[in-house]
Amino acid sequence: MGNKTEINAKGKEKAEALLNVEDLSLSFIQYTSGLRQTELKVISNLSIQANRGEILAVVGSSGSGKSLLTHAILGILPSNAKLDGKIEYDGQVLTQKDKEDLRGKEIALVPQSVTYLDPLMKVSNQVIGAVEKGKEDLMKKLQREIFQQYNLKPEVERMYPHELSGGMARRVLVSTAVMSPAKLIIVDEPTPGLDEKTLNETLSYLKDMANKGSAVMLITHDIEAALKISDKIAVFYAGTVLEVANVEDFKNDGENLRHPYTQALWNALPQNKFQAIEGHQPMQDEVVDGCVFYERCYKKNELCSKGIPQIKKINGGVVRCNNVS
Amino acid sequence: MSNKKKIAGFIGKKILRLISLLLVVSFVSFMLVQYSPIDPVRAYLGEMAVSAEHKEKLEEYWGVNTPPQEKFLNWAGSLLKGDFGVSLIYRMPVIDVIKERFKASLALMASSWLISGILGFILGVVAGMNKGTLLDRVIKTYCYVLAATPTFWLALVLLMIFSVYLGWFPIGLSVPIGVMAENVTFFDRLEHLILPALTLSVLGVAQIAMFTREKLIEVMSSDYVLFAKARGEKGLDLVLRHGIRNVALPAITLQFLSFSELFGGTVLVEQVFSYQGIGLATVSAGLKSDVPLLLGIVLISTVFVFVGNMIADIIYQFIDPRIKQQESTT
Structure with a gap:
């Protein structure tokens, strides 16, 4: 209350970020034996920002909570999910109702595979989506333009999802987001199963969206692809963000990277050291008192096993580690 | 092509x-x-x-x-040579008996097939959309009770309530007693049809409703519905656009596959209502050892059930675009 000027200053800084996720925790309520309820925590104390005109890559192995984060932002979590923390869009805290109003209009999702298309509906109808009466012709025209731009032949319009090839499917999925006037575009795992050419093509579409002023959030486990186009990389591990680094930090032996896990990720790449580290990500039902990376960390000390490390801003990035300065 | x-x-x-x-x-x-x-x-x-x-x-x-x-x-x-022989109890060619009786039953079967299909589908969609709510539980309970109800018992109950106590409908037969065949009106026939058709419909609802409910819940939790939600579709529009589209085909297929149960139900219902259709003829032929008629009915009902299954197959293979595609690539 007292420190108004500071709040204002903070508010201004936030307005930069189109999406601001702060201290987000997500858990699922499950019934174990009989009627005993347990809470399974899948995301904890996660903070992340996506800026207009930038691509933020969210990188992490499977099970780190990447997809669930997108579902949380879009408000499409299953009913047994419990969400804490706040999600701000354009400076405004989102309620479930806001999310329902914004999705499809302000926030768009590019899903990861063709199974996200209705198998019994023709592709063009799905790209256009549910339209208000009177706007059909306009949307149809827009869809044709986008298809042309993406090199999708007119006959693709009349195809069913199962008839699309991998590359075509990717382009169709991307075009669903381009159809909408969305400012925040969340792209879920766009790269698996794509050949080099289609991969680069897809990445260029994403870059294009960012260049037009949208904030793009690229969810992926393909760090190489992410590095090609992103501005910032958020590294996910066991349901939280360990580091947000700038793309320039990923070079040489990774000495500019702040977190040991990010360094390990970088050094695991074939063109770098091609070295894997021991161990695995803690399971979701494992209770970890200290740092989630404690078990596998080479820098760990006693402090790390007690309490989650605080977030520190270092060198234009963010890190959750006790041992960096 | x-x-x-x-x-x-x-x-x-x-x-x-x-x-x-x-x-x-x-x-x-x-x-x-x-x-x-x-x-x-x-x-x-x-x-x-x-x-x-x-x-x-x-x-x-x-x-x-x-x-x-x-x-x-x-x-x-x-x-x-097309000769089914002569019925012993009706003293006329078997084929004529079957033709006449089948016509009467067809009205009964077709109306109850349609009503049970439409009503069951709607109930299933409503239950599936409101999964876990009171409404869903009411519909589910209704279906379970129906599924456990013997046809003839329900027929008797309806007969007692509507014909005996309330007197709304005739007690039995498919046409009024003591009226010349040429004087029987459409409304006479309809009046005699309603109660047996109602019995068959009410019973047929259970299976299709439960199936539709399960299928809709499955569809509504699919990736593509999740994506549609992420694009701002919601509520009834979402169900109509993606739910119904994906549930309708399997539901219609199931309804065609139920021809055998329909025939079986008709036999029982006609017996209770003394409705002069193929079901009653089947029972009489069996009880009175009318071998030519019995064998004739067996063959005709085989064709009937077969046609139902064949229609289901055709829908499955030629209307569903996914199967169509597979066929042409193999």
């Missing part, structure tokens, strides 16, 4: 299958009747008393002592 050719080939194959099915069914049912304690002479005579000499002549006429193989061949031979 080639699609037409494919359908023709498909139907050709199906017809071959039907022929072989009919061969087996006719042989097996003939043999079953042959080794059952049915005496055509007794059946023909009924309660009439005749001399031993007379009886012997009749036995010879009915071929009681002819070997079974020869009997079967005789019967099958006439069948091929």
